[in-house]
Amino acid sequence: MDHAFLRRTELPRPDVTAEDSAALFASHYRLSGPVMELGSQQDRNYRIDAPEGRFVLKICRADYAMIELEAQNAALRHIANRPGAPSVPRVLSSSDGLEIVPVQLRGEDYQLRLLDFIEGEQLTRRKHLPAVTVAALGSLGGRLAAALSDFDHPGLTRDLQWDLRRAQPVVHHLLSAVQDQRQKTRIAEAVDAAMARLEPLMADLRLQAIHHDVTDDNVVSHLTEGGQFLPFGVIDFGDVVHGWLVADLAVTCASLLHHADGDPFVILPAVQAFHEVFPLNRAELRALWPLVVARAAVLVASSEQQLALDPDNTYVSGNIGHERMILDVALSVPFSLMETAIVQATGQAVEAAIAGGPLFPGVNSGDFAVIALDPQSALFDGKGLPRPDIEDALLREAAFGRATATRYGEYRLTRTISPSPRPPESLALFVDLLLPAGTEVAAPFDGVVAIREGHLCLKGKKATLHLDGLQVPLDFPEPVRQGEAIGIVGDISAGAGRSRLRVQLCRDPDILPPLFARPDHAAAWAALCPSPKKLLGFDCDAPAAESAALLQRRQAHFARPQKNYYAEPPQIERGWREFLVDVEGRTYLDMVNNVTILGHGHPRLAEAVHRQWQRLNTNSRFHYAAVAEFSERLAALAPDGLDTVFLVNSGSEANDLALRLAWAASDARNMLCLLEGYHGWSVASDAVSTSIADNPRALTTRPDWVHPVMSPNTYRGPFRGPGSTRDYVAAVAPVLEDLDAKGQGLAGFICECVYGNAGGIPLPPGYLQQVYAMVRARGGLCIADEVQVGYGRLGHHFWGFEQQQVVPDIITIAKGMGNGHPLGAVITTRAIADALEKEGYFFSSAGGSPVSCVVGMTVLDIMQDERLQENACVVGDHLKRRLEALGQRFPLVGAVHGMGLYLGLEFVRDRETLVPATEETAAICDRLLQLGVIMQPTGDYLNVLKIKPPLCLSRENADFFVDMLERVLSEGW
Template identity: 70%
Template structure:
């Protein structure tokens, strides 16, 4: 009878009550006659009621749901509401006669009506991406609700409910029996069998209590933080409250998160950790959790399919069907055992590794002291230059090592650079869970322990209690039965004894799993438990040492001065680069969209060879006489406008700007220097003095020395004057400052500014601005300094120098960053008379500036820029990228503007395009999400609300599109 009742309930359609009929009920029983809007639901019907006194929800249930069940929901709402200070749950509103549940007929059918307060907030359902913080907060909310309900009891909690995971098996049978999709029915059935087989022996130990049983993305309302992230804070719809397994509360929550997981079930782990922190789970509950998540996923898909057969027009069910199918697909994408390990690790209850049996040698005929270990890691000596990405690299390196040593092997637990993939949104599977060997054909393979031998899918598998040895690439010996003893010969390496062959060795602790050869880094520890090292049966050390990124960061923070910041709160350990890509020690490739220092790209072989050769010959200071410094100085002046014929070579942009300021002082005999607000010019005393960016120095506007004369920045996007026609207003502001200086006396040494507003995100100066300002400065005896450290040297694509766009010629050019491609190299280019004015203060000297190595670096970078047409590439790829980014502005209101040109671009984010309120927190979160998707990006500008896009000039069109696609993904799915 009980199962028949449950079956009938699974086949119920929603109450057939229209908007007008709902209004009539509201007026008759609650005295309300207001706007009514239908809300989605599966088997009841809900209407939002908007009144002058607030919002409410009218809930309508069929008569088949007993009154005591609805009363239990009301009582649970009161119970939880009394235990929590914040409005965590709705309140029940009695009808005019004081009844909380109204029974009334609509077209001769009896329905049950309740009125609740409406909890304001945003549901999580339609936000595709949920941050780890949001996921954790949802787990915390579910845990706190479970604690609040722990002492709640009511007769209506004992009820028949298809969602009750205690009945998942029978419910699945009923639902699947009517499913017409044969393939899907088979997949769900197999998943349910696997899940219930694991849960059944744990059932006596699973705690029972009152649970909400539906704390899901649909039934949680959230507030939007200032940065745009949603944080759950309220729970609605107590329609599934029941006396059930406590762990089912968490299982239901985690299942709902799987369609926000981008295919990765490990994304639920922050919710598990947070739930356990407030509502600790027992060992049995921990083991039951993932199987119950799988069971919930199967029931969701089967139930929706069944409901749509009953009620095809149910838009709510139709809308949920796709993401419920995704929940199921993600849930069955990994082995039960893997998630069991991951969940134990997440809550700090990892079990001890099972002891391996006594083992012998798998390959007793090889000399374990003469095994060539091939290092395929990021810093391995076997992967110079770009050899890592050739398809046959691993096999060729193994063969080479085997010819030298007789036998060669890869390493277990190694993050292989050879397995990385460029321009991928998801981390590649780089952790090796096996060992590959290259050895002579006909080498005998022996059983290292007694067990059962069988073949599956091309693998030879030797199994004993809790351990399974997988061998690939060997010729099995003929065995009369499956039983073998330790030491028995079970196969040979194929091929002639004089030739080399390959075999793969891998352990697995689960009988039904064929373990993958590689695992993604964030799943590494769980997979290590499931697929431990085969080292004990090989007889030599084949384990790679794990990376120590966290410990290394701690060392950095202990000894590296605190003002020297690093990107990101949890930065990846980057140890290698190639072209526009960076690689961390776990083999993840990142697209480097921020590194304007490495202008010709990372790891350039031509530059590496030139530097290596010069180091082997000579490196000293520039007071010695050698060819490279003369040639480099000559090349630099040839790039500058006529008349700028003299070069100083220094180590950095800060030093270049510092020296430029000293030159202005020496040449003019005056001290006052005009600079722009929001600018950044360096860290030395003088270059910092003229830097007024509050993002770099929050005290910048109140700590400038008297000789610094800042003027309003000609920011045509968010400055006091907007648009290209604003040049006159900004020039007028400079004129007013100069008139003020004229009245005070003391003269003017000069004017320094970036020729494109780089620190603000590449905003161009208004047309004619520099021409007018330069004229006023020179009329007062000052010199004009063009800071090209960030924006010059071909980066703009359309111009080699930024000042060319303004049609002016400065008196001094400062340049650095890209001219050394990461080597400390900077330059000041000026006129002879300005340079020689410095001799009044003595001679100038820079130990490394202009050294033989520095000069060769500078020359080689110029050669590469020319020979590889990188300025042209900056123009064509940059223009394409800017078009892609501007198109995003048509789709997403947060994109206020796209600044810049070539490969110096800025995307400015605002909360309101009218007020231009900076989206500072959103920008930081967007950068964090881009890192997760494989893109290095950082904010800039005084409000830190601009993406500073300045990649190596070798950026390919494909890479530019990847960046635009990933940014679109973030803006569409959330951060």
């Protein structure tokens, strides 16, 4: 083969400085202005900011034929005229009317071209690219390929080191510059394996004009309001060539791998989007991953060689770390896995299940008992998050003298990891069996046997059977025929006990498959490692996940105003302490669930509920001890004089009842409330709720008895600083004076003593003291809504009103007091409570039931015994300090509100104007979910993270939350 073209790979960049380029701009294009060098591997690119606009001067050596440069220019013009094609630069002529200008500098011949500069962001330095960006990059590549599909030019037929058809000779040539022998061998083996895999596919790979360099470095993107990048334009046509169509996509996919956090599946949205625009055939889909590996090998070998030639090339030295990472990720998985995943991503079918004869001809398949180890298995109830080492014990406990099996395709709870930014490898790709020692195992199909360290492989035509736990004979016939004995289970000399056998199938004979796969890789691994049920003779498969169908059923019958978290929510079916677990075995740190104040799955609470429900559960009109005891304990928690308790089922009911009490006790109707507040969903509690995040029409639909006053928001409101209390109190006066002038009475004032829905913002010092006095002077009652912020959550105080040093007339509570059980309460004075009798009696069917009262008392006992309020104080203060430290690094962080474990992290686009970062906050929450943290926005602008986890949150898990948030803010979302 003629390797003349490889000599160009040994050329350093043109010796042209910024000063030289300024002179070239002036003499050939009559442009002047500041000049800045742009990166390039073998050319020189300089940008000039001239009065006429921004332009890029491209300088290459004369070794590149004129016809090649003409082909690049022609391609740019061709694409610019294609509807739907990406944006590309325009080619501009010199003052002499030339598109390609030959020049000589210091005895070297160069060629100049001038392009206009496309404004936009490049993706190279963005560590994380969300799926929407990856898909947009794939779509852009597909549209570019479509635009070039009818383009031709004589200059496209050229020898190019980046042409993946030549990857093998190019890499072997370049490897002479690699000093590390181990690395040299690794790269050579990678490209050889890739090309061997491509060989049988080459005849079906289509050829056309391709850009061959649509990478994160060569596209420009615009930034959405949510802080995500969407590519719209393509630059640098230096590698345009007549080549394999699928190679264009392979180059794009390879560039994504240094944004992948080690996960090669990150390319799949790009593959799917490209395929939707410009469909690939089956051979091209199978060829894609080998071409990605080949591209990775070319990149690393080329950069190593270029640095040897040009050690001062900062562009190459800055990128080589990325390129090494690309190769590492490309080689981290088998070819067969990625080929399968790519085919699946484009909606094409994979091979069917593996059939064969019985594996245990002497065992009746009906004798097997199958156990479940998934997150919904009753085996784990009340036991926390199990460890993997209990699987064998659970299998043996379930046997009861029978042959026993685990399930294939099951997401095992035993494999969960908490906390973790990555999904666990939880899907079982095998079946474990507990069988009588000595059970004979037969070959289910013809094959060749290999034994390695007690692991038996039977390699057949369509699959390899992997068995662990066999006693095998010393010799096997070659080949083994279907039905012939290949061993016995366990050691028969040990007696009549039961032994464990692991059974796994794999279509790829060249790999030892993993036992478990992470959920986002599960479909591809399951296709490679199908169920062995046809060999076992019984159904060992776990039911397929139906989360998407279940969500559709929810949406079909569950009223739409009852929203769910996230557009694509995980299906949560188990919890433990501050963790939630989905059906795929993924554990999430729950940083938003203020309902479960003790944490999830508390065994002591579950036992108390179980015990009471077995005895009695009825309504509070019956006489039983629990309602008296719980009422007494609640009254003891309140300030002196607040000694009378109503028991209800929710915060909405509690606030609704509090309003009725204020009306009854005052003989008035008018109520004051705060703007930005939220108090519930019932008619009365909704009437005094003014948060537009919960009700966009809140400010225009209040009944005439509701009188909202200015929100005393000391961060975002009109008054800030030490004197804000006076100003916010003064803003209440006109409303009261207007009521006085009209001769209308005042029933009362309701507010959260720490602004809950606004993100835990404390009221200005002394605010409630003065407003309470103004309300009481007019005969009104003061209601403290402690539903979200009270009950020990603030850490430093049990009640929110303690922070303001006031005593309300009515306290409302719910949420945490039942740890998720429907339980709420109103605490007030006997006189206020008795005032309700003139309107009739009060009754809540389930409020104050025996079970509810036992729940409430058990929660209080556990809070005291586990010192949860103290934990909220200590861990909450630590968490707040760490969140405040983020504000020193990231301008998006506007403020950290709240105290204890009721905190709000407010995001703003500008710290002076406080423009809310609403879209960014939503995207950050979605990214946190990917990293294993449950978080949601709050506030009127939905730009505040509402941080209110279970009070058992550990310091270590608080740190995990901040670490993940810091990662998102650093890497992007």
